[in-house]
Amino acid sequence: MGKTNVIEVNGLSRFYRLKSGEEVQAVDGVELMVPEGEFLTVIGASGSGKTTLLNLLGGLDKPTTGKVVVDGVEVSGLNEADLVKFRREKVGFVFQAFNLIPTLTAFENVEAALTPTGMPKAKRVERSTSLLESVGLKGKVDRLPVELSAGEQQRVAIARAFANEPKVLLLDEPTGNLDTVTGKEIMKLCHENSKKQGQTVVAVTHAGYVKEYTDRLLYMRDGKIFNKRPEAELEEPVS
Numbered sequence: 001m002g003k004t005n006v007i008e009v010n011g012l013s014r015f016y017r018l019k020s021g022e023e024v025q026a027v028d029g030v031e032l033m034v035p036e037g038e039f040l041t042v043i044g045a046s047g048s049g050k051t052t053l054l055n056l057l058g059g060l061d062k063p064t065t066g067k068v069v070v071d072g073v074e075v076s077g078l079n080e081a082d083l084v085k086f087r088r089e090k091v092g093f094v095f096q097a098f099n100l101i102p103t104l105t106a107f108e109n110v111e112a113a114l115t116p117t118g119m120p121k122a123k124r125v126e127r128s129t130s131l132l133e134s135v136g137l138k139g140k141v142d143r144l145p146v147e148l149s150a151g152e153q154q155r156v157a158i159a160r161a162f163a164n165e166p167k168v169l170l171l172d173e174p175t176g177n178l179d180t181v182t183g184k185e186i187m188k189l190c191h192e193n194s195k196k197q198g199q200t201v202v203a204v205t206h207a208g209y210v211k212e213y214t215d216r217l218l219y220m221r222d223g224k225i226f227n228k229r230p231e232a233e234l235e236e237p238v239s
């Protein structure tokens, strides 16, 4: 191997205690190593624990047990202030629901991600413009999110996530609101961009078709990670 693992996950669990007293094992004893520059895709049905896992990787949630190390930093050990810094400097997120700021144009949405870095204005403008061009939005940079199609909004979200050249990119159902053709374009774009910038990527999805654009494929079910598609899922009708 020889490559450093940018993400190291050991014995990771996240249990939720429901009002009823029942315990939900959303993430259950996950071991995961992601080498530098790898694009990993985890496929799992709704409720299998994908979002919980990504939130733990990105420092948006705390584990019940186990640990997460990202780029040498133990995420679970950070205090709130360090977590904010960690998320800003090391992690880019892309969500199913795009999460763009509705009152800002495409350009401003991307630029807003660069503002806290202290980058000078002229450089921010140049970077935001070229990122939006690289995702195919030249000529649409001054539009508001409502003036863009779903696929175009996701392109803005991708440009924003790549803006700070984060070490790690976490994609939570990035194609969830898109038709298959657009979804494939978006995955291709993420894959190409991450190879250009050298990002380590974890994408989670229930859409099997995204596997064309990945380096490695794992499966998730009931909070656990599998190398092969779990049997019970095979028995489900494939449509």
Ligand SMILES: Nc1ncnc2c1ncn2[C@@H]1O[C@H](COP(=O)(O)OP(=O)(O)O)[C@@H](O)[C@H]1O
Pocket: 016, 017, 018, 024, 025, 026, 044, 045, 046, 047, 048, 049, 050, 051, 052, 053
């Ligand atoms: N805040 C929460 N409180 C209680 N249970 C939760 C919470 N968030 C998620 N869960 C449960 O944890 C499991 C995994 O959820 P999630 O990670 O969102 O799955 P996925 O993203 O694969 O759909 C599900 O059973 C879900 O109902």
Ligand SMILES: [Mg+2]
Pocket: 050, 051, 052, 173
């Ligand atoms: Mg989810």
